Amino acid sequence: MSDLLSRRLSEGRPLLADGATGTNLFNMGLESGDAPELWNEEHPGKIRALYRGAVEAGSDLFLTNSFGSNAARLKLHDAAHRAFDLSRMAAELGREVADTAERPVIVAGSMGPTGEIMAPMGALTVAQATEIFLEQAEGLKAGGVDVLWVETISAADEYRAAAEAARLADMPWCGTMSFDTAGRTMMGLTAADMVALVEGLPHPPLAFGANCGVGASDLLRTVLGFAAQGAERPIIAKGNAGIPKYVDGHIHYDGTPDLMALYARLAVDSGATIVGGCCGTTPDHLRAMRVALDKHVPGPRPSLDDVTAALGGFSSATDGLDGPAAPPRPRRRGRSSG
Amino acid sequence: MNDEDDDLILADLPDDELVQQMFDDLYDGLRDEIEEAVHILLDRGWEPYNILTEALVGGMTIVGKDFRDGILFVPEVLLAANAMKGGMAILKPLLAETGAPRVGKMVIGTVKGDIHDIGKNLVSMMMEGAGFEVVDIGINNAVEKYLDALESEKPDILGMSALLTTTMPYMKVVIDTMAEKGIRDDYIVLVGGAPLNEEFGRAIGADAYCRDAAVAVETAKTFMARRHNSMATAV
Numbered sequence: 001m002s003d004l005l006s007r008r009l010s011e012g013r014p015l016l017a018d019g020a021t022g023t024n025l026f027n028m029g030l031e032s033g034d035a036p037e038l039w040n041e042e043h044p045g046k047i048r049a050l051y052r053g054a055v056e057a058g059s060d061l062f063l064t065n066s067f068g069s070n071a072a073r074l075k076l077h078d079a080a081h082r083a084f085d086l087s088r089m090a091a092e093l094g095r096e097v098a099d100t101a102e103r104p105v106i107v108a109g110s111m112g113p114t115g116e117i118m119a120p121m122g123a124l125t126v127a128q129a130t131e132i133f134l135e136q137a138e139g140l141k142a143g144g145v146d147v148l149w150v151e152t153i154s155a156a157d158e159y160r161a162a163a164e165a166a167r168l169a170d171m172p173w174c175g176t177m178s179f180d181t182a183g184r185t186m187m188g189l190t191a192a193d194m195v196a197l198v199e200g201l202p203h204p205p206l207a208f209g210a211n212c213g214v215g216a217s218d219l220l221r222t223v224l225g226f227a228a229q230g231a232e233r234p235i236i237a238k239g240n241a242g243i244p245k246y247v248d249g250h251i252h253y254d255g256t257p258d259l260m261a262l263y264a265r266l267a268v269d270s271g272a273t274i275v276g277g278c279c280g281t282t283p284d285h286l287r288a289m290r291v292a293l294d295k296h297v298p299g300p301r302p303s304l305d306d307v308t309a310a311l312g313g314f315s316s317a318t319d320g321l322d323g324p325a326a327p328p329r330p331r332r333r334g335r336s337s338g
Numbered sequence: 339m340n341d342e343d344d345d346l347i348l349a350d351l352p353d354d355e356l357v358q359q360m361f362d363d364l365y366d367g368l369r370d371e372i373e374e375a376v377h378i379l380l381d382r383g384w385e386p387y388n389i390l391t392e393a394l395v396g397g398m399t400i401v402g403k404d405f406r407d408g409i410l411f412v413p414e415v416l417l418a419a420n421a422m423k424g425g426m427a428i429l430k431p432l433l434a435e436t437g438a439p440r441v442g443k444m445v446i447g448t449v450k451g452d453i454h455d456i457g458k459n460l461v462s463m464m465m466e467g468a469g470f471e472v473v474d475i476g477i478n479n480a481v482e483k484y485l486d487a488l489e490s491e492k493p494d495i496l497g498m499s500a501l502l503t504t505t506m507p508y509m510k511v512v513i514d515t516m517a518e519k520g521i522r523d524d525y526i527v528l529v530g531g532a533p534l535n536e537e538f539g540r541a542i543g544a545d546a547y548c549r550d551a552a553v554a555v556e557t558a559k560t561f562m563a564r565r566h567n568s569m570a571t572a573v
Contacts, residue, residue, distance in 0.1 A: 022502070031451070034451075076477065076478070115454065115455075115456065117416065117456060117459075120417075121412075121413050121416035121417060121420075122416070181408070181411065181412075182408030183408075184408075184411060186411070186412050186456070187411060187412050187413055188410075188411025188412065188413060188414075246506070246507075246537070246538045246541050246542075250507060251506060251507070316408060318408070320408075329365060329400070329404065329409075331362050
């Protein structure tokens with residue numbers, strides 16, 4: 001229990017995480033298709049500026065620029081062999097920024113998905129995924145992160161592999177999934193499925209939750225779903241700043257700082273302890289969220305109607321927690337499904 | 339389940355029941371059973387084209403509908419597509435021999451800058467499941483790559499995919515270039531990939547924006563039907 005995140009969580013106040021990495025790097029001139037992780041080496045000043053943007057806006061923790069610095073993603077840039085080094089650099093830059101801040105700031109080592117489909121549907125086995133994540137985790141650890149931060153996962157086995165990598169690296173970790181398909185992850189997991197998954201792990205995360213997905217409303221429905229399972233473990237809410245819109249040749253997220261401030265308060269009342277943004281969330285949004293969290297007087301858990309009234313409608317009628325969207329297809333005769 | 343179910347003998351079923359059973363087996367992703375059933379229908383003298391459209395595409399239509407409606411999710415769809423592929427592998431050479439009408443051909447790839455390919459792969463599999471011929475040109479395609487593929491493959495449909503909001507605008511670059519070369523209207527252009535909407539599809543000059551793989555298949559079928567009709571009128 002000596003890690004910084006555990007200590008901060010024990011204080012009993014909600015923590016503010018950071019916002020988008022991609023959105024902010026593109027604002028700094030990153031070109032589509034370039035691996036953001038290569039900037040850890042080529043443009044360390046810009047990565048420091050990215051981290052500082054979150055710290056100066058009041059974030060209690062920020063994620064390192066290492067989302068895709070695993071061998072499976074980097075191989076698409078012919079840089080698979082650099083997974084450890086690029087992860088380490090992302091962490092070292094983060095350490096530097098956090099250690100010069102005037103308050104304790106947690107450096108969380110971002111670990112995104114491999115991008116592969118897990119066996120048996122796809123080719124990647126849990127053992128292979130574990131190996132890929134472990135290399136990244138070791139790099140982040142060598143660079144000095146306080147905690148590993150697995151995010152945007154959609155498959156249960158990939159989450160298990162990341163958990164195992166954290167165990168092998170002997171590191172505390174957090175892990176969120178993206179619930180972007182009718183209230184479930186792409187691979188069909190509900191909020192309840194994730195709670196069961198997390199609690200069944202031999203090396204469970206310090207906190208778990210949801211990131212990215214569709215909009216702020218959907219994300220809070222998922223958080224309410226976690227809470228309804230009676231989850232005792234701290235919950236993370238890291239939603240996008242609204243919905244992307246195509247404006248004058250580029251993509252713009254329609255969520256304002258005010259909307260994200262409202263979302264932050266509702267997230268806490270819904271049961272989240274760590275609140276942040278994801279795609280489209282800039283330091284301006286984070287500043288508004290910081291103020292909102294600091295001033296927030298805890299209220300009753302919002303209903304789904306409260307969420308939609310404040311933040312807009314859901315993207316799907318159900319999130320799978322009240323049973324499947326329709327009765328299972330009747331079979332003409334039951335072949336044993338085993 | 340009980341023992342009786344395990345004793346289900348596909349070869350004992352009359353044609354109509356066998357086709358119904360294939361719908362169930364596709365839904366459950368049972369590749370061996372689908373392959374067996376395809377062989378049985380061939381032995382009974384079915385035209386390969388009818389097996390494709392009535393049994394396989396018919397079954398995948400149900401899978402696609404339940405995927406669209408949030409009843410099935412990606413893992414089940416991948417298993418169903420895999421079972422379909424098993425049946426298709428048997429039929430493909432026979433279809434070529436018999437000169438069966440083609441459902442349609444699509445060239446698909448993610449745009450320059452985008453390396454996220456799970457969505458594109460899903461669309462490919464679902465399109466193949468619907469009987470389309472799919473040429474997958476992979477990830478990170480510059481406009482020239484698309485033009486080369488259109489030239490060499492002569493597809494009916496161009497599918498472009500981008501997951502990142504930063505790479506989606508490149509779809510417009512491709513469509514604009516096609517328009518400059520005067521070939522835009524020779525193809526049905528379908529786009530998809532990120533949580534955008536039809537408005538985006540129209541704004542960049544695509545024929546349609548497809549929310550997911552199931553919608554992509556339905557949209558492709560609709561446009562192909564329209565295309566056949568307009569060709570018939572032209573002749």
